Amino acid sequence: MGGGVFYYIFSSAALIALALYHLISTTTAYLKSPHAYIAKPYYPFSSSHRFKYLQLYLLILCLLVAFAHQTLVSSDSDPLLKGSTPVHRFTSLQSAAVLFLFLILSLSLLISDSTSLLPLPSDLFFALASAVFFLQSSSSASSASVQTSDLQAKCDSVSAQISALAALLCLILACQPRMFVADVGLGGAVCLQGLWMLQTGLSLYVDAFIPDGCHKLLDVVSGVEGSTKCELEDSRLRAVAILDLVFVVHVMFVVLIVMVTYGVIAKSYGVRRLGGSYEALPTAASSVADSSSNHIQMKALTGTQA
Numbered sequence: 001m002g003g004g005v006f007y008y009i010f011s012s013a014a015l016i017a018l019a020l021y022h023l024i025s026t027t028t029a030y031l032k033s034p035h036a037y038i039a040k041p042y043y044p045f046s047s048s049h050r051f052k053y054l055q056l057y058l059l060i061l062c063l064l065v066a067f068a069h070q071t072l073v074s075s076d077s078d079p080l081l082k083g084s085t086p087v088h089r090f091t092s093l094q095s096a097a098v099l100f101l102f103l104i105l106s107l108s109l110l111i112s113d114s115t116s117l118l119p120l121p122s123d124l125f126f127a128l129a130s131a132v133f134f135l136q137s138s139s140s141a142s143s144a145s146v147q148t149s150d151l152q153a154k155c156d157s158v159s160a161q162i163s164a165l166a167a168l169l170c171l172i173l174a175c176q177p178r179m180f181v182a183d184v185g186l187g188g189a190v191c192l193q194g195l196w197m198l199q200t201g202l203s204l205y206v207d208a209f210i211p212d213g214c215h216k217l218l219d220v221v222s223g224v225e226g227s228t229k230c231e232l233e234d235s236r237l238r239a240v241a242i243l244d245l246v247f248v249v250h251v252m253f254v255v256l257i258v259m260v261t262y263g264v265i266a267k268s269y270g271v272r273r274l275g276g277s278y279e280a281l282p283t284a285a286s287s288v289a290d291s292s293s294n295h296i297q298m299k300a301l302t303g304t305q306a
Contacts, residue, residue, distance in 0.1 A: 007069055008201025014062040015194030021045075021055060023187040023258065027265045030180050039173045039183040041125045042109055056110045063103040070096035091146065094139045101132045126174035133167035136160075150236045151214060151228045154243050155200040162193045184262075188254045195250045203243065204228055211239040 025043035045054040074092030105128060112120035137160045144156035166189040172182040202209040210216065213235025214228050230236040 005201045005205035007066075008197050008205070010062075011066060012194045012198035012201070014059075015190055015197060018055075018059065019187045019191035019194060020257075020261075022190065023184065023261050024265065026180070026183045026187060027262050028269075030183075031266055031269045034180075037178060037180060039122065039126070039177045039179070041122055041129070042113060053110060053114060056106060056113075060103065060106050060110070063099055063106060067096055067099040067103060070099060091139070091143045094142065098132065098136045098139050101135065105129060105132060123174045123177060126170045126177075130167045130170035130174060133163050133170060137163035137167060149204075149228050150230045151203050151210070151239055151243070154240050155196070155203065158243070158247055159193065159196055159200070162189055162196060165189050166193070184258060188258050191257060192250060192254045195253065196247070199243075199246055199250065211235070211242050214239050 022043070026039070029040070029043070030037045042056065044052045046052055070092055074089045074096065105125070108118055108120055109125060112118045112125075140156045140160035140163060144153045144160065147153035147156065166186060169182050169186040169189060172179060173186065176182065204210075205216075207216070210228060211230075213232055214230040216228055230239055
């Protein structure tokens with residue numbers, strides 16, 4: 001394994017952690033008060049001022065690392081791209097520019113929440129996030145179109161579709177901030193992107209996960225460790241089919257995560273579904289009070305009949 005796989009693992013861990021935190025926070029806010037629920041781009045990590053913005057600090061740190069990595073990678077040559085070295089440099093710089101936009105968006109959210117210098121409303125933030133996700137989707141699709149590495153092109157193509165889904169969900173939340181399903185879907189899309197980043201790193205850099213008939217190219221000019229190539233057409237089609245199947249498995253896993261998260265939080269808050277709406281389960285005190293009230297009403301009714 002080269003250094004590239006660790007970058008994919010790092011990116012995957014950051015995205016999955018962010019998605020899980022958003023899913024838990026969103027579901028908790030909705031179950032606490034379904035009628036007053038409004039989607040938020042950020043939920044404070046703690047009521048303590050010291051840890052209140054911990055999530056944003058970690059997010060900004062991860063984006064800085066990713067931006068630095070993409071900027072440094074752009075200076076390397078990649079002979080597996082159609083065209084010449086400038087093609088790789090431009091695609092890498094495009095990815096770095098998108099990460100820089102995400103960094104600006106995170107910084108603006110931190111400034112907006114912690115000071116009064118930039119009062120950024122939630123709907124505007126979701127609209128801007130939608131635009132950045134769309135640019136990320138376009139960047140991934142562009143990278144896939146110039147790849148001669150079959151697995152890399154497929155992975156970039158799937159990543160572009162996930163980013164496009166996230167862009168659509170952010171746009172929906174900008175227009176309909178009370179749509180809980182879209183907010184949960186956004187968390188699920190980010191989680192799916194994190195899982196796919198992990199799958200991309202494994203499929204390109206780890207021998208055990210590279211499909212049969214494909215192999216790493218280590219002896220190319222300037223050595224791009226982890227780059228893969230499928231020699232035969234049958235091997236290429238088989239590898240693409242395997243990645244499609246793995247993607248479906250990841251989607252199923254994300255759906256399971258969302259369902260388990262909702263179920264655990266709903267149970268902890270004592271929520272049950274009644275006739276299409278959600279109501280809190282009665283507590284022991286309320287049950288005793290209802291029983292006493294019913295007993296008094298029965299005594300009054302008996303006295304009236306007598």
